[in-house]
Amino acid sequence: MSTDQRIVVTGVGATTPLGGTAAQTWDALLAGESGARPLEQDWVQEYDLPITFAASIKQDPGEVLKRVEIRRMDPTSQYAIIAAREAWADAGEPGVEPERLAVAIGTGIGGVQTLLAQYDVLKEKGPRRVYPLTVPMLMPNTASGNVSLDLGARAGAHTTVSACASGAESMGYAADMIRSGRADVVVAGGTEAAIHPLPIAGFASMQALSKRNDDPTAASRPYDTERDGFVLGEGAAVIVLESYEHAKARGARIYAELASIGMSSDAHHITAPEPEGAGASRAMLEAVTRAGLEPKDISHINAHATSTPVGDIAEYNAIRRAFGDATEDMAVTATKSMTGHLLGAAGALENVITILTVHHRLIPATINLDNQDPAIKLDVVHGEHRKLPGGDIAALNNSFGFGGHNIALVVKSV
16 A cells, blocks of 8 residues: 555546547547537426526437446446446456456436436336336446446445536545555546436526527636526546556556545535635645645646636636636636536546546637636636647646535646
């Protein structure tokens, strides 16, 4: 066991509103595409929903999964399995004993589609018609359990549930599992499938969603003066983590180092961020310190930046509090402008994007930034993606969630 052991990323996988794979998602990000699109389900009209668009998954899981897998898994597990299989293959299917292989998959809500659909069955057709696999399909831990079954991972199957910070927390938790000696390889990430009438109605009722029904692709606009809420998204993102020594010994391709995690809680409000960014800044500084770095060493931030009027300002205040005058010199991007907000999978996807940013030394540009809020004095990459300089690179990925959860991850070049 070594608390200073280097943990590296050897595989990435994703299924998102921009593509059915991590590579397709990355290409779409560099092209500045939006994954937001009108919803075509009958229930949009049936319930007269105030919001009629979302960043729905681009590739139908039925194109890559067997029919029996679709039947037995809630979409949260379907997405997680797709992303995990891609990441595992991308890592070269590491030869590791099952007792040394673990899984950590976070989610904010879990199997909400199964839960609500089967409740409708109960009301309309009675208890005898409720699907026998309802409970194992709706459990928040079912995605990690299914990935564990799929890969034969026996060192642990864990689920972090911390709202929109869940996926990022699972990745930091996975790295700490390796450092503590509990596993040699961990498959980690986040998944969410909450595009359903109830979550949409709930978020709309609290005025959290953008109302741009007439222009979905322009709806997610972090930092813009006209931002009016987030775009609900869905999907999953997964990475394969192992120690640097383990990866080198098997000749694995290494994307980047997952150097550290910083965690804190606001204890301020169940949904609103602490406006001055005190808690979030502590998480960022903890991540930087645990990575053996100083604030000036961070050259890029993939921000949480949901496109809400209050949230974007609060995160800016936190960044400014953590990094001081260096804040204006950091290249910041807000990729939710393209992917929408994947809730429990958001931090996982954005950390995959940060890993690929460091690996390819390219920062995807924020889209829909027509007029930057003058109160947010950040160097926001927009218009065209930007190259990162040569040499050692350290980047920060922020994720925050309802309940006051704050997670910051540091990714370094190898």
